[in-house]
Amino acid sequence: MLKEYVCIMCPRGCEMEAETNGKELISVTGNLCPKGKDYIFQELTAPKRNIATSVLVKGGELPLASVRLTKPIPREDIFRAMEQIRRTEVQAPVFIDQVIIGNLLGTGSNVIATKNVEKMD
Numbered sequence: 001m002l003k004e005y006v007c008i009m010c011p012r013g014c015e016m017e018a019e020t021n022g023k024e025l026i027s028v029t030g031n032l033c034p035k036g037k038d039y040i041f042q043e044l045t046a047p048k049r050n051i052a053t054s055v056l057v058k059g060g061e062l063p064l065a066s067v068r069l070t071k072p073i074p075r076e077d078i079f080r081a082m083e084q085i086r087r088t089e090v091q092a093p094v095f096i097d098q099v100i101i102g103n104l105l106g107t108g109s110n111v112i113a114t115k116n117v118e119k120m121d
C-alpha cells in the first residue's frame, strides 16, 4: 500500500511516499536524509506529536503565556496532555524556557514557556 507523508523532522518538510505492508515499511522515496525514513517508521509503530498552546497567567500584563513541549509525546496522550495544560495557571512573571509542567503525564517531556509575561504593575 502506498501512502504519502510530510516529514516534520526539520523545516524542509520533504514530501515522501512510503510503501507499507500493514505496519511494515517496505520502501520510502522523497526523503532528503535518513530521518525521513525514521519519521515514517515512528508514524507506523508509535506516532508522536508536539503541542504548541498557551497557559493562563495570574497577575501578569498578559492573560496567557505561549508554551510548547520539550519533546514530542505519544499521540494517544495528546488529549490528556491538553487537558492538564488547560487546567494549569502560573503566577507572573513568566520567563522564556521556564518549566511550567515537568514530566508531563510521565512522558519525560516538559511544558516550557516560549514567551515572557511580566508582572502587572
Ligand code: SF4
Pocket (backbone or CB within 6 Å): 007, 008, 009, 010, 011, 012, 013, 014, 031, 032, 033, 034, 035, 036, 037
Ligand atoms: S527527510 Fe530529512 S531533510 Fe527531509 S524534512 Fe525530514 S529531516 Fe528534513
